[in-house]
Amino acid sequence: MKDDLPYQPARRGWGPYVLLCASLLGLAISLLPFAARKTLLPPLESPSSKPLSEYTYVGEDYPDYYPVELGEVSLTPENTIHYQIFSEESEREWLSVYPPGGGFLRLGEEGRPFGLALFHQMHCLMRIRRAMETRTSSDHVHHCFNYLRQTIMCEANPTVEPVIPILGRRSVNAEIPRVCKDWTQVYALAQENWQANGLQARDLDTMYEYD
Numbered sequence: 001m002k003d004d005l006p007y008q009p010a011r012r013g014w015g016p017y018v019l020l021c022a023s024l025l026g027l028a029i030s031l032l033p034f035a036a037r038k039t040l041l042p043p044l045e046s047p048s049s050k051p052l053s054e055y056t057y058v059g060e061d062y063p064d065y066y067p068v069e070l071g072e073v074s075l076t077p078e079n080t081i082h083y084q085i086f087s088e089e090s091e092r093e094w095l096s097v098y099p100p101g102g103g104f105l106r107l108g109e110e111g112r113p114f115g116l117a118l119f120h121q122m123h124c125l126m127r128i129r130r131a132m133e134t135r136t137s138s139d140h141v142h143h144c145f146n147y148l149r150q151t152i153m154c155e156a157n158p159t160v161e162p163v164i165p166i167l168g169r170r171s172v173n174a175e176i177p178r179v180c181k182d183w184t185q186v187y188a189l190a191q192e193n194w195q196a197n198g199l200q201a202r203d204l205d206t207m208y209e210y211d
Contacts, residue, residue, distance in 0.1 A: 057108030066105070066116070068189050070181040077174045085132050094126045099187045101194030111197060117151070118186050124148050 055062050084090050103119025106112065124144035131141045161172040 052107070055108065057110070057112045062107065062112075062114070066189065068185055070183075070185050072179050073182045073184075074177055075180045076177045085129050090129065090133070094129060097122045097126075099190040099194070101190060103190050105190065105193045106197045107193075116186060116190060118183065119190070121148060121151055 050063070052063065052067065082089075083093050098119060103116050103122070105114045105116065107114055124147055127141055127144045131137055157178075159176055159178050161174055161176055163169060164171045164173050
């Protein structure tokens, strides 16, 4: 009779364990790029941690940031009749955002040219404006859209902008005072470098272009 048989515990198959191990392994593999990125990328170097004179400006030996002191200034965004997309003054006004030399620096004994991110961003806005004006696009314009998207995310500005109910639930008031870095110091840096290198004023289109 069955009641006379010795008790034997039921065997569990390996299926659930294999599935669990496979899931954990997949999760670990998916996290490897993030772990490697956090482990392998060195911390950003402080602008003042190494004097500019100690760089060779050959290959990758140059500073990530130029050591310039940027104070704080207040800015309230507002609409303006200037810097339009379609107007007779558009091109002239957008070109005016560049300092002499187009916002490039020459560094090191050989005067190696470097761009500054501020003016690269301005360049991209101008490129997009031109594309809208001429109704044409290009890989350069596509690059500019993505470059601006990524630099905006990098800034991650947490300023709170209230919704304006009368304009719709997704319309916000952007005219909120905010504390900014003093951009005039970056302009001054670019102009002083341009003057120190004795560069001649020339048409911006014939100079180094921001990519």
